[in-house]
Amino acid sequence: MAGRKYGLDLGTMNIRIFQGGHGLVVYEKNMIAIQRKKEVAAIGNDAFEMYERTPASIVISNPVRDGVIADINNMNKVAETLLKKCGCTTGFMRNNSFYLAVPSDVTEVEKRAYFDLIAHSAYNTHNIFVVEKPLAAALGENVDVKSKKGMMIVDMGAGTTEITVITMGGIVVSKLLKVGGNTINASICQLVKERHHLVIGDKTAEYLKLELGHAIPGQGRSKTVFGRDVITGLPSKAEVSDHLVFDSMKNYLFQVVRTIRNIMETIPPELSGDIIENGIYFTGGTTLIPELDRLFNASLRVKVVFAPKPLESTVRGLGVIMDHASDYKDLTFSLRDAAFE
Structure with missing residues (x-):
């Protein structure tokens, strides 16, 4: 039985899956919640909803950090769960093909981890290809x-x-x-703590970035946010200006x-x-x-x-490569290529 083609863009915060002939079929947070160190409590958007609200028994993490797979076991669980959502099946007769976008400026060992993610999964296939992410992103924007x-x-x-x-x-x-964007969020948390003596979480920092973030300073806007007072330890609030958000992002x-x-x-x-x-x-x-x-x-x-x-640039670029595999064969590396042996 002929297999299907899937393109995976495994980002630090989001995972996107493109299925040949269907387009973008999965777009979820690249997160996993582990309960009691071994049980999967939630994956994807469900795990993100729990983020910063969990008891001590549940740990939420991103399997991808600094652009590479940092926890291949958890990344495997996330990928398998989300692939099942779009109807990807396993089994000897289902020989699916997988195309994965990989940063260019990483080591060969880090690139190999993307092959291992699929090769060591329940999907019985040797049709595993990696594409350097910048090339996929350019193709996704119709660049020759x-x-x-x-x-x-x-x-x-x-x-x-x-x-x-x-x-x-x-x-x-x-x-x-x-x-990247997470660097700005961390800087917002730090500056809010220093200037307003208020501890806020990553989700609140992301909200401030989206609402007040501006590459040109001086818009004169502000938002009220809630957190924990550094001195009293009690819940408190502060009015955060767009100047603070700009100061948080300018170094980046x-x-x-x-x-x-x-x-x-x-x-x-x-x-x-x-x-x-x-x-x-x-x-x-x-x-x-x-x-x-x-x-x-x-x-x-x-x-x-x-x-x-x-x-969506990168994952759509993978879609272009999958739909025109013969034209872009020289942009892909397979498990058999000497560079990855």
């Missing part, structure tokens, strides 16, 4: 990655930011920064700008010319911060192009 013209793509995710220069279907240089944003500049200085002049002509492509959830295009355009003095659906 096989063009002789160079292009730069910046993927600003929750746990990492990857800046990559691509030409002729290959990667010239890629830099993975272990900072300027680090991205510096890294892009450094890469532009090291690549061949011809590629730099291509990037100036074509612009820099931005994707990833953190690019949803308002006015980010103005900030990067002014700081880099290069045209910037932002993905209309930045959270």
Whole structure:
């Protein structure tokens, strides 16, 4: 019996699954709740609902950290559960194919973990392929990655930011920064504690980022949030301004700008010319911060192009590769390739 094709984008905060012929079929939080150290209490969005509200007997974690699989056993449980949701079956007669997006700037051992995730699961298949994430993200935005013209793509995710220069279907240089949207959240928590003497959780920090986050300071907005008073230990509240949120994110944003500049200085002049002509492509959830295009355009003095659906670029790129497997065969690596043996 012919198998189906599945594309998996395993992000730090979200997992997206693309099924050949059906499109995006799963979009959930990449989280797992473990009860009494061994029992699965919840997975995906259900685990996220429990986050920061659990008793001591339940531990909630993200199997992916810093862009790579940090806990392959829990990642296997999450992947199997969510694949079942979209009708993916196991068994000897069902020879499914799996395409997984992997950061470019990671070690071969870390890349191998993506193969092992499926190879050691209940899915009986050797059709396991990895695709370098920047190439998939570019394809998801209808960029011709096989063009002789160079292009730069910046993927600003929750746990990492990857800046990559691509030409002729290959990667010239890629830099993975272990900072992202979660870095901003942690900074918001720290500044609220320092300036308002209030302890807040990650969910509240995410709310402040979404409501008040702005790449250009001085909007004059604020939100009331609740937490625990540092001094009394009692529940309390504070009025948090958008200036605080901007202060929380500016170091991260300027680090991205510096890294892009450094890469532009090291690549061949011809590629730099291509990037100036074509612009820099931005994707990833953190690019949803308002006015980010103005900030990067002014700081880099290069045209910037932002993905209309930045959270789906990579997984849709996997869909392109699955639907046109013969055209993009040279962009995939299989378990049998020497680079991963």
